Each structure stands twice: as structure tokens, then as C-alpha cells.
Amino acid sequence: MTTFYQLSATSLEGQPVSMADYAGKLVLVVNTASHCGFTPQYAGLETLYKKYATRGFVVLGFPCNQFGKQEPGGADEIAQTCHINYGVSFPMFEKVEVNGASAHPVFRYLKDELPGALGGRIKWNFTKFLIGRDGKPLKRFAPITTPEKMEATILTAL
Numbered sequence: 001m002t003t004f005y006q007l008s009a010t011s012l013e014g015q016p017v018s019m020a021d022y023a024g025k026l027v028l029v030v031n032t033a034s035h036c037g038f039t040p041q042y043a044g045l046e047t048l049y050k051k052y053a054t055r056g057f058v059v060l061g062f063p064c065n066q067f068g069k070q071e072p073g074g075a076d077e078i079a080q081t082c083h084i085n086y087g088v089s090f091p092m093f094e095k096v097e098v099n100g101a102s103a104h105p106v107f108r109y110l111k112d113e114l115p116g117a118l119g120g121r122i123k124w125n126f127t128k129f130l131i132g133r134d135g136k137p138l139k140r141f142a143p144i145t146t147p148e149k150m151e152a153t154i155l156t157a158l
Contacts (some may be wrong), residue, residue, distance in 0.1 A: 044147030
């Protein structure tokens, strides 16, 4: 059986990253988009990341263009939106698919472990998955759940 730490992804800068690099940390995986009504959540995610990074918390952003074509740009445009508009300093990965036959392995795994209301599909941008320090998925959050509303759950898991 695959575990979170056996998976890998490619950073927005094109470098391979093993999820094992985050072993022992509380991880929040988010499928993001730069042109979505939920895009302002980047600011709240960055606030949580900065507030709790020293306690072993990390946010991992995975841009996705599957919902309303709201992430049409390439890596440079994504980086500009994240870094310049929202001050994002947490790790960002290359654009991925989260549903369907080409879904990235990280999202296939997370959807299998925490299926959600659509039974194994992601509904929209900014669906969030909280993964415990042991690599086990703990909780799935809907796109409408703001980072601020997740803070108590994150604190409990830290």
C-alpha cells in the first residue's frame, strides 16, 4: 500500500521533490488556482504557514486548471501571482490534474484516503487535505472552508 511519504511531485521550479522531505511535519495539501473566487485564500494559507512553520507545519500548493480553466498560465505566471500578489513563501508545485485518468498520484492517494462528498472526486479549486506528522491523512476541507476556519484543527494536530 502506498503512503504519502512514498509519493513525489515536481516543484514549480521544475525540481523533483519527495513527500518524504515532509516526514514528521503537519502538511496541508491544497489544489490552487490563480483566477478563482477562492484565490484570496492564498493570503490566509500564507498566514497559517508563517505562523506555524516553526512548529512543523507546511502548506503545499498544487496549481490546477481543471475547474473553469482558472489556472491557464505557465509556471512563471503562477509564481508571479503567488509571490507578488499574495506573498506566498510555502512550496508550490507544477500544475497538475486532480481528477480523472491523469490525476496526479498525490491527489489519487488523498482522494482514496479521504473521499469526500463526491466520493473520490475533488469538487473545485482550494480543496484542502491535512496530513498528520505520521503521513496519514487526517481531514479534508471543502473549497469554501477558509484557512482561518481551519486554524483550530491545525492547532489540535500540531
